[in-house]
Each structure stands twice: as structure tokens, then as C-alpha cells.
Amino acid sequence: MQRIIKAIILIVSFLLVFGGIYYAKVRYFSPGTLAKQKGIEYSNVPTVFIHGYEGNSFSFGPLLRQLERENVAKREMTIVVQEDGKLTVEGKLKNNRDNPTIMVLFAKDVADEITQSRWIDKVMRYLYQQKISRVNLVSHSMGGVSTLRYLLEYADDRTPQTERFVTIAAPFNDLEIAEDTEEIFAYELTEKGPSGETPIYQYFDHAMEKLPPNLQVLDVAGDLKDGTESDGSVSTHSAFALRLLFQKHAKSYQELIVTKKSGGHSAITKSTELKTKLIDFLWKKTA
Incomplete structure (x- = not known):
């Protein structure tokens, strides 16, 4: 019995140590600079990653670590928005033309995108x-809804100009923005737009004319291919609900569907398909 207990303690200790090491690699910064790769355009323009409801360092941390290991983009800053809205800044932008990335973390979850959009505005004004x-800007789930609201309501001449906007599995036409329901809500997306409009969609419909005119948009959805046409939380019909509005008001608009297990709501941000598309959309050299 004692041997079993010792074995369990040893395994648990190993898992804790291994988990701590992995967390440190995801959460904190590594030294050095990138070895520049052919085909990648390097600059000092930061790419800001914004998680959704109940997100954390693991929402985008593994992806950012892969981008750094492949010498595409360098983790240089983390900005934590505290419960009272104050910012805690870790790291420093070094101006080494390393395609710096910034991870934004929210210390407290809020179930409404209005508050989160105001916090994003505080981050943007700090960067300015x-x-x-x-x-x-790269955002996931509710973070996509909040980031778009920031662009429409708060972005001005005292915030950085947003060049490219990536939204991943964002519920643009859902009744509940930050809640999982037993049945996945969806108004069918037709060639003329959604068959029905929720309040959040109606807001975007009326406000989209405020979208920065030179904005390039990549809209990403997940499809588990299990018959639900969803990532398990957000329907593809909702994630792509703003298609016609983006096509009308943005400089350019692209879509990506990540399928099967990689297309799960939380799995998308760790998928090879997303990483490849992000590199192409954000940093690949153009002829």
C-alpha cells in the first residue's frame, strides 16, 4: 500500500513540475531575437492577441510559442487588465523588427462585451x-465581439491604427455571448445575410459604417463535422454572420473554416490550420 501511495505522490509531483515548466514557457518570455526567415515580412508592428470569456494564458500562449520557435513572431509583452481596469504590463517592445506579439489577459471575466471593449480601449491607448x-488584432470568441465593438466605438486618433483584424469563433449573431447552451443557437446564414437578427447583430449592422476603411479582415470559424455546423459552442452561421457587412465596409475580407477535432471552440487557436493562415495573413511577404 505504501508503495502505491509513494508511486502516486511521485507521479503527481512529476506532473506538477512538468505542468509548471510548460506554464512558464507559455506565460513568460524567452531571450534572444529571431533568426529571420525567407518569405516572412518583419516589422515593429505589434500583433495583439485577445482571449474570450474564461480565457487565459493557454488561449493563445501555445500558438505564440510556436510562432516564436518557427522564427515568425516574437513574444515581447503581456498586458494584464486587472479587476478594476488597471493595467499591469510585463515585458517591453524592443524595436528589433521581430514581429512583436502582445498577449492581453483579463484578470476577471466579465460576461458582457461592452466592458471588455472598454478594457481593450485602455490597452490600445496605453500602446499609443x-x-x-x-x-x-487577433481575437477569440467573445474577444472577437469585444474587439469589433472597440473598433467601431472607441478607436480614434489617439489609439493605434488597426491594419489587420482576425476574429476566431466569434458569436456575432448569438443571443448569449458568453454562455454555452445545451443547443447551439443559430440563425441560418443565407446569400442575403442571416435569416434572423439578434440584438448584437443589429448593433453591428447599424454601426459598421464606422469600421476603419483600410481594415483587412480574416474571419475564422470551427466545424466539428458532427452535424451541428458548429465548433461545439458557436455556429458557423453566427461566426460568419457579418460576412456581407465586412465585404461592404472592410478593405478586404477572407474566411477560414477549421474542421473536425481541430475545429473545436478552444482547439482552433492551437490548430496548425490557423497558425498557417495567420502567418500568411499577417506576416507573409507579398510579391
């Missing part, structure tokens, strides 16, 4: 004060 004039 740090002489950052241009950014790319």
Missing part, C-alpha cells in the same frame, strides 16, 4: 502612449 502607431 508608448509610441505605437499601428497594430494587428
Whole structure:
């Protein structure tokens, strides 16, 4: 019996140590600079990653670590929005033309995108004060809804200009933005737009004319291919609900569907398909 207990303690200790090491690699920064790769356009324009409801370091951390290991983009800053809205900043932008990435974390979850959009605005105004004039924004789930609301309501001449916007599995036409329901809500998306409009969709419909005119958009959805046409939480019909509006008001608009197990709501951000598309959309050299 004692041997079994000792074995269990040993296994648990090993898992804790291994988990701690992995967390440190995901959460914190590594030294050095990138070895520049052919085909990648390097600049000092930061790409800001914003998680959704109940997100954390693991929402985008593994993806950012892969991008750094492949010498595409360098983790340089984490901005934590505290419960009272104050910012805690870790790291520093080094101006090494390493395609810097910034991970935004929310210390407390809020179930409404309005508050989260205001917090995003605080982050953007801080970056502007740090002489950052241009950014790319990558957001997941409710973070996509909040980030778009930020672009429509708060972005101005005292925030960095957003060049590219990536939204991943965002519920743009859902009744509940930050809640999983037993049945996945969906108004069918037709060639003329959604068959029905929720309040959040109606807001975007009326406000989309405020979208930055030179914005390039990549809209990503997941499809488990289990018959639900969803990622297990958000329907593809909802994720792509703003298709016609983006096509009308953005400079360019692209879509990506990540399928099967990789297309799960939380799995998308760790998928090879997304990473490959992000590299192409954000950093690949153009002829």
C-alpha cells in the first residue's frame, strides 16, 4: 500500500513540475531575437492577441510559442487588465523588427462585451502612449465581439491604427455571448445575410459604417463535422454572420473554416490550420 501511495505522490509531483515548466514557457518570455526567415515580412508592428470569456494564458500562449520557435513572431509583452481596469504590463517592445506579439489577459471575466471593449480601449491607448502607431488584432470568441465593438466605438486618433483584424469563433449573431447552451443557437446564414437578427447583430449592422476603411479582415470559424455546423459552442452561421457587412465596409475580407477535432471552440487557436493562415495573413511577404 505504501508503495502505491509513494508511486502516486511521485507521479503527481512529476506532473506538477512538468505542468509548471510548460506554464512558464507559455506565460513568460524567452531571450534572444529571431533568426529571420525567407518569405516572412518583419516589422515593429505589434500583433495583439485577445482571449474570450474564461480565457487565459493557454488561449493563445501555445500558438505564440510556436510562432516564436518557427522564427515568425516574437513574444515581447503581456498586458494584464486587472479587476478594476488597471493595467499591469510585463515585458517591453524592443524595436528589433521581430514581429512583436502582445498577449492581453483579463484578470476577471466579465460576461458582457461592452466592458471588455472598454478594457481593450485602455490597452490600445496605453500602446499609443508608448509610441505605437499601428497594430494587428487577433481575437477569440467573445474577444472577437469585444474587439469589433472597440473598433467601431472607441478607436480614434489617439489609439493605434488597426491594419489587420482576425476574429476566431466569434458569436456575432448569438443571443448569449458568453454562455454555452445545451443547443447551439443559430440563425441560418443565407446569400442575403442571416435569416434572423439578434440584438448584437443589429448593433453591428447599424454601426459598421464606422469600421476603419483600410481594415483587412480574416474571419475564422470551427466545424466539428458532427452535424451541428458548429465548433461545439458557436455556429458557423453566427461566426460568419457579418460576412456581407465586412465585404461592404472592410478593405478586404477572407474566411477560414477549421474542421473536425481541430475545429473545436478552444482547439482552433492551437490548430496548425490557423497558425498557417495567420502567418500568411499577417506576416507573409507579398510579391
